[in-house]
Amino acid sequence: QVQLQQSGPGLVKPSQTLSLTCAISGDRVSSTSTAWNWIRQSPSRGLEWLGRTYYRSKWYNNYAESVNGRITINADTSKNQFSLHLNSVTPEDTAVYYCTRADGRWAFYEDWGQGTLVTVSS
Amino acid sequence: EIVLTQSPDFQSVTPKEKVTITCRASQSIGSSLHWYQQKPDQSPKVLIKYASQSFSGVPSRFSGSGSGTDFTLTIDSLEAEDAATYFCHQTNSVPQSFGQGTKLEIK
Numbered sequence: 346q347v348q349l350q351q352s353g354p355g356l357v358k359p360s361q362t363l364s365l366t367c368a369i370s371g372d373r374v375s376s377t378s379t380a381w382n383w384i385r386q387s388p389s390r391g392l393e394w395l396g397r398t399y400y401r402s403k404w405y406n407n408y409a410e411s412v413n414g415r416i417t418i419n420a421d422t423s424k425n426q427f428s429l430h431l432n433s434v435t436p437e438d439t440a441v442y443y444c445t446r447a448d449g450r451w452a453f454y455e456d457w458g459q460g461t462l463v464t465v466s467s
Numbered sequence: 468e469i470v471l472t473q474s475p476d477f478q479s480v481t482p483k484e485k486v487t488i489t490c491r492a493s494q495s496i497g498s499s500l501h502w503y504q505q506k507p508d509q510s511p512k513v514l515i516k517y518a519s520q521s522f523s524g525v526p527s528r529f530s531g532s533g534s535g536t537d538f539t540l541t542i543d544s545l546e547a548e549d550a551a552t553y554f555c556h557q558t559n560s561v562p563q564s565f566g567q568g569t570k571l572e573i574k
Binding site: 382391392393394407409410443447451452453454455457458459460 | 468499501503511512513516517554556558559561562563564565566567568
């Protein structure tokens with residue numbers, strides 16, 4: 346049974362960096378058969394894939410064009426977790442953010458974090 | 468980028484009714500299409516994987532079909548607990564994408 350526990354602030358000021366962490370239990374972030382994703386959901390944009398990280402002898406990342414240049418997803422093997430960093434945020438980045446686990450690069454999301462509402466406001 | 472379009476956006480249905488939700492992809496995605504159910508204030512949960520494969524623990528009244536660009540989620544004999552929003556999701560290529568959702572209301 347894999348569990349994903351999200352943590353991070355619920356309020357971020359415009360132009361600052363949004364940072365969230367997803368702690369993993371029941372699997373390893375460095376697993377060579379898993380991909381770790383960040384998704385967000387808002388009334389205006391629906392469910393939006395932001396990016397992913399996965400390990401296949403080395404670390405790989407893919408990012409959505411909509412946030413490319415502002416986003417970094419990285420893994421911490423010592424803490425068995427992965428993180429999202431989104432800089433230069435605006436109110437349009439206000440959303441519920443989810444981390445997910447896929448059992449393969451092209452697999453469905455079998456496990457989801459609990460979701461974190463992040464509001465961008467001064 | 469692959470766009471997924473669901474229909475309908477909203478449906479009000481009575482218990483025991485059969486429900487069909489469709490998802491159309493802007494280009495062929497083979498069978499890399501999955502269905503999720505989301506209830507208010509909860510994370511989505513997978514119902515159907517790879518277009519037609521049931522996920523463990525999901526009631527048998529949920530089924531999926533299709534391949535290529537046209538997919539269907541069917542709920543046989545709807546129950547009150549099925550009130551939720553349903554999403555399709557493609558993992559054929561990056562960026563992955565989701566349908567806009569179909570909200571089911573139980574009369």
